[in-house]
Amino acid sequence: MFETLIRGGTVVNADGLSRGDIGIVEGRVALIAPGESAEARTVVDASGSFLLPGLVDAHAHLREPGLTHKEDFSSGTHAAALGGVTTVLDMPTDEPWTATSEQLADKMAIAEGRLHVDVGLQAVVSRDLALVPHLLDLAPVSFELFTADVPEAFLFETLDSVAEALKAFADADTLIGISPGDQSILTGSMARDRSGTIAAFLDSRPPLAEAGGIARALVAAASAEARIHVRQINSELGVETWSRLRGMADASIETTPQNLLFTAQDYGAQGANLKASPPLRSPHDIDALRAALGAGLIDIVATDHAPHAPAEKAAPYPAFADIPGGLPGLQTLLPTMLRLVDEGLIALPDLVRMCSRNPAERFGLGRRKGRIAVGYDADLLVLDPRQSTTIANADQVSRAGYTPFDGWTVKARLTNVFLRGREIVRQGRLVGPAQGKIVTRER
Secondary structure, three states, rough: EEEEEEEEOEEEEEEEEEEOOEEEEOEEEEEEEOOOOOOEEEEEEEEOOEEOOOEEEEOOOOOOOOOOOOOHHHHHHHHHHHHHEEEEEEOOOOOOOOOOOOHHHHHHHHOOOOOOOOEEEEEOOOOOOOHHHHHOOOOOOEEEEEOOOOHHHOOOOHHHHHHHHHHHOOOOOOEEEEOOHHHHHHHOOOOOOOOOOOOHHHHOOHHHHHHHHHHHHHHHHHHHHHHEOOOOOHHHHHHHHHHHHHHOEEEEEEEHHHHHOOOHHHHHHHHHHHHHOOOOOOOOHHHHHHHHHHHOOOOOOOEOOOOOHHHHHHHHOOHHOOOOOEEHHHHHHHHHHHHHHHOOOOOHHHHOOOOOOOHHHHHOOOOOOOOOOOOOEOOOOEEEOOOOOOOOOOOOOOOOOOEEEEEOOOEEEEEEEEEEOEEEEEEEEEEEOHHHHHHHOOO
16 A cells, blocks of 8 residues: 555656656655556545656755854745755855865754755865865765855865866765856956946956856866866856867756846846846847757756845945845746746756756766656655746745745646655645755765
């Protein structure tokens, strides 16, 4: 007998759609078969709905420890659950940054019992490369290496320093995320233009910096034989560089919904609420990015969920660049991707590929997350295409208190969310206590 049987739905995986009832035992998918008549303690009628694997957000900042006025494990994973994100991969830029094995262990302990979805933790690469082996012992889902706009202890601003850092992972079965900035361009542009305008902010982080950062990351990874993941591409020059060089190394790349759906012109309407890095680009850049997405050149879509307290975003600042960078996104990843489905740019299997299967496989969770298959965690979404969803500020549970997508409507509604076979969301509300766990990289 199954613990739960979900009947009548259409299963959506990255490789296509199929009809099938899903039987769940001990938190995992035990059977997928149409017209299953076996007994179950709980039967869910999903007739007419799509069944998707839970989303895996590969780039989020849950802000704990040290920055809990912006977000914490509980509030951030609450937002994730309501948005169908059943696994969050948390970045290491909290206070303190997660740079040592002790800090990583402390963060794991802090999260215990407070997670509404599963969370994988990422560690930062510091200039002290001797810390790497002890961090590897705790199996974080990945490491993060920064090339611009971070404290000196975490800055790798030259090709030599990036290559030397990647050599520390030569025999490690792990992934290194790289944000493709360029500290020299950032420093030079700030010296040339001190006006503090939006234009000055855009010039400090141009497509040239992104493209150069992508090329440097790929060349360094090829030299060191390292596995890398390039963060947040959003320019035509970046897309062209990636498309020409991506075969050089074992590499993947991501973008975000905001990079696909907003342009720099939208700063006029939303201002501080859209300020983040990299900056939003021109309509021409966004057209190139969307074309790359539709062509399958983008491996992962993640949110870079990076909330700030409303008062922080609303405060006056001497320059646009000084506004705290980042915006919420966990609760809106699914509806914004469904917007792209509604537009015909992608199909539902593409959504699953970029937001479930690929991030799970790339970040070391691919034997249990990212697809609906026998033996996998029963992280499941029930999506009803006969209903619609309107994104609203009033419904957001992140401590940011808003979404830049307020008022947008998509042609489907998330009705149920299951985490390892247990229903955690029903009709937009949490069900039951926090049941999420810390997940680590598969060895």
